[in-house]
Amino acid sequence: MDIKAYIESGVIESYVLGIADAEEAAELQRLSLEYPAIAAAIKEREQWLREFSEATGRPAPDGVKDQLLQSLNKEFAVTPGSIHFINRRFKFIAAASLLALLVSAAGNVYLYKRYTKATDDFIALQKEQVQVLADNQAYQARLTAFDHDLKIMSEPGVIKVLLAGVTGKEGSLATVYWNTHSRDVYLMANNLPPVPSGKQYQLWALVDGKPIDAGIISDCASFLCHLKQVTGAQAFAITLEKTGGSATPTLDQMFVIGNVKS
Amino acid sequence: MIDSYDPDKGKLFTWMFNIARNTAIDLARSKEWRNSKRNNRLTDDYAQLPDRSLPPSDLPELRKIVYSLKDEYKTVIELSYFEGYTQKEIATMEQIPLGTVKTRLRAALLQLKKKINL
Numbered sequence: 001m002d003i004k005a006y007i008e009s010g011v012i013e014s015y016v017l018g019i020a021d022a023e024e025a026a027e028l029q030r031l032s033l034e035y036p037a038i039a040a041a042i043k044e045r046e047q048w049l050r051e052f053s054e055a056t057g058r059p060a061p062d063g064v065k066d067q068l069l070q071s072l073n074k075e076f077a078v079t080p081g082s083i084h085f086i087n088r089r090f091k092f093i094a095a096a097s098l099l100a101l102l103v104s105a106a107g108n109v110y111l112y113k114r115y116t117k118a119t120d121d122f123i124a125l126q127k128e129q130v131q132v133l134a135d136n137q138a139y140q141a142r143l144t145a146f147d148h149d150l151k152i153m154s155e156p157g158v159i160k161v162l163l164a165g166v167t168g169k170e171g172s173l174a175t176v177y178w179n180t181h182s183r184d185v186y187l188m189a190n191n192l193p194p195v196p197s198g199k200q201y202q203l204w205a206l207v208d209g210k211p212i213d214a215g216i217i218s219d220c221a222s223f224l225c226h227l228k229q230v231t232g233a234q235a236f237a238i239t240l241e242k243t244g245g246s247a248t249p250t251l252d253q254m255f256v257i258g259n260v261k262s
Numbered sequence: 263m264i265d266s267y268d269p270d271k272g273k274l275f276t277w278m279f280n281i282a283r284n285t286a287i288d289l290a291r292s293k294e295w296r297n298s299k300r301n302n303r304l305t306d307d308y309a310q311l312p313d314r315s316l317p318p319s320d321l322p323e324l325r326k327i328v329y330s331l332k333d334e335y336k337t338v339i340e341l342s343y344f345e346g347y348t349q350k351e352i353a354t355m356e357q358i359p360l361g362t363v364k365t366r367l368r369a370a371l372l373q374l375k376k377k378i379n380l
Contacts, residue, residue, distance in 0.1 A: 010368030019367065046275065
């Protein structure tokens, strides 16, 4: 592109005077970023315009500056002088408005506080209701479970066997409900010490003097646990075994034992 | 309005210069202004037409130099700079291509500048 010809084409003059069209102006601005010579030419034309304007321009008529400053003052500043024109009635209205505003503001604060309190109360009540509902569901579940347990306990042929703590484990207690018809064994762990980690309680049925695995006991403190089926047991006992149970009972880890009353 | 001033695009003086010029043209075009002129002298209402008459003697220096240009240059300068018409509008009014308006305007400005600098 011939920069020199472009600079001398007169397009910069038309741009500086504000009569270039939008495309010409955009192109010139773009080129001025690219070519310092064009940017310099624009600066030079602007300087020329300024010098020429100052040399030949007509001074503004007297009073224009004052008029201008006055209208600017009106725009930017609240002049104290204008208050003199406000009459008593207006003052009264202004005072009343201010009072009304203050009262309204105070009312807003009061209502806002009431509103936030009501909102907080509402949230608290909602939380409470959720809690009550959850409790209700828990009770219902327990009630259903008790109902279920009660049915098991009261079925015909069910024998209740109390397993009492052995020497050194006094206080431990468990109850076996053994349905001699269906041979199902149910256990209630009334009071067994907490299980150490890596260990589990295991129920044994003693059949003709031999211990037979009757099932692993998990959490049977609140509800009956359904364990294995047993035939012909004379006694039941619980020992502490490694997790998963053992094939034969660890006798020195026996907690409770009880005989079947025939 | 000062927000629209971009120092990258030119000097403050040029910006103010163009605002002053645009404001003057807006005022001259406004109904109120033309009505006030009409009240004084009906025959003064010629704003829509390029002025091809001889220059009155009390014109500012710049205007006098414009009048000394040849007609086709004078016309584009008058219409664009003093009356605020866009190049496209001038092309329509004068029934010449837009490119010709551009060429004439640029040439006219260069010649005007040469005369001013003498």
